[in-house]
Amino acid sequence: MIDRASGLPAYRQVADELRKKINAGEYRPGDKLPSERVLVDTYQVSRITIREAVGLLRAEGLVSAEHGKGVFIRPPQKVERLSRSRLSRAARSAGQAAFLADAASNRFTPAVEVDIRVEAATTEVAQVLGIGEGDEVLVRERVMSADGQPIQLATSRLPRSITAGTAIEQTDTGPGGTYARLEEAGHTLAHFSETVGARMPTPDEASLLRLGAGTPILVVRRVAVDTEGAAVEVNDMRLAGDRYELAYEFPAD
Amino acid sequence: MIDRASGLPAYRQVADELRKKINAGEYRPGDKLPSERVLVDTYQVSRITIREAVGLLRAEGLVSAEHGKGVFIRPPQKVERLSRSRLSRAARSAGQAAFLADAASNRFTPAVEVDIRVEAATTEVAQVLGIGEGDEVLVRERVMSADGQPIQLATSRLPRSITAGTAIEQTDTGPGGTYARLEEAGHTLAHFSETVGARMPTPDEASLLRLGAGTPILVVRRVAVDTEGAAVEVNDMRLAGDRYELAYEFPAD
Secondary structure (H helix, E strand, O other), X not given: OOXXXXXXXXXXXXHHHHHHHHHOOOOOOOOEOOOXXXXXXXXXXXXHHHHHHHHHHHHOXXXXXXXXXXXXXXXXOOEEEEHHHHOOHHHHHOOOOHHHHHHHHHOOXXXXXXXXXXXXXXXXXXXXXXXXXXXXXXXXXXXEEEOOEEEEEEEEEEEHHHHOOOHHHOOOOOXXXXXXXXXXXXXXXXXXXXXEEEEOOOHHHHHHOXXXXXXXXXXXXXXXXXXXXXXXEEEEEEEEOOOEXXXXXXEOO | OOOOOXXXXXXXXHHHXXXXXXXXXXXXXXXXXXXXXXXXHHXXXXXXXXXXXXXXXXXXOOEEEEOOOEEEEOOOOXXXXXXXXXXXXXXXXXXXXXXXXXXHHHOXXXXXXXXXXXXXXXHXXXXXXXXXXXXXXXXXXXXXXXXXXXXXXXXXXXXXXXXXXXXXXXXXXXXOHHHHHHHHOOOOEEEEEEEEEEEOOXXXXXXXXXXXXXXXXXXXXXXXXXXXXXEEEEEEEEEEOOOEEEEEEEEOO
């Protein structure tokens, strides 16, 4: 299996072989990787080489080590979130806030922890929302879980001038969520823009989302714009990279 | 600065302080981080603590170490790519393939290396393209660079029954690129769907994209659908997470 004449270090070759087996489904999510001893026998390399190979796969997020139990193939299962339909007026009218729509279409049990506060708009937030620096902003800080596992952090900011006196300032915003309440308050939504990036989590984010080593996060900023052209909400989301897949559809013309 | 009474390890506190300075712009991209000795003095902690703190920031992709030169703040500068306009018919008619549109709007000098081959459709590709397993597929494998730095790998697959005899099988597909040629061949495009995920690169991807430690990739699969409802191309892209930001806009109704 290992080609000593190739320029590639042995641990890279072993990692390549194991990765192929994982991607081909020969090892399945939740399966335990063969023990170090077995892998040493299989590939005829040293224990150190096996450790380096497994370390590489851990860094790539393909396997995770459970202390005292062994190394396991990580589940690739993702939450599909189709941006357009989950944020549609039809979904809002049916009483589904976006995350509940995700839960329904992906068949998981959702839970949301909400923390609400009021802060003064920073220069950047003021610019995005088209309000004055220092103006009051309502902040909804959320940790969203699927089947008890935190998978998304979301921080929404809205001008207080819009949210004062509405259920948006309550923990439970009611059927259809914040966007339904915004539309009831006369801010009919026209479109959303989302920017998507990827980076490694900070230690706080990794701990809140219980991310294993080698798991990046998707960073999404959504801005909701009403029919007057006003930005009424900016939502900064951080999603577990091993759990989410974002889906977008757009016309070709 | 360091609160010995807090439960947080000293290296985490130092990393938090440095991260704040980077995010606040106090240290700017390209700046050299103060030397270990200076940081030891500033925070009154051991050299080992400083190394652990800097190691954490490296793992997060905020700084990179250049051998013998020091540790530098990494540039956060991203390529904005607005999916809809870069893939618009107007852009195609103006002769701009998507990557060239990115280059123009982000003011970088583009370069594309293309490798073309024919392969038999795997089960998965056959399913996506709605063709038979084993049917011939044209594969366009590309490495795209901005100002000499590779930033994207893209692998497009199209049914050979569509591409045979067209410039899509040439290295240079001509003005407007593959999509313009597809439309000339009668496959008017109706819409695109893109799914976006994030993961750590494989060693090959990291080396092709020259990614520093702690840099994830954005994984994008685009499917182009024509007005007959046929999937005419599937494009698997891997984008440097520290260089790209994807932008999407969609209506709220």
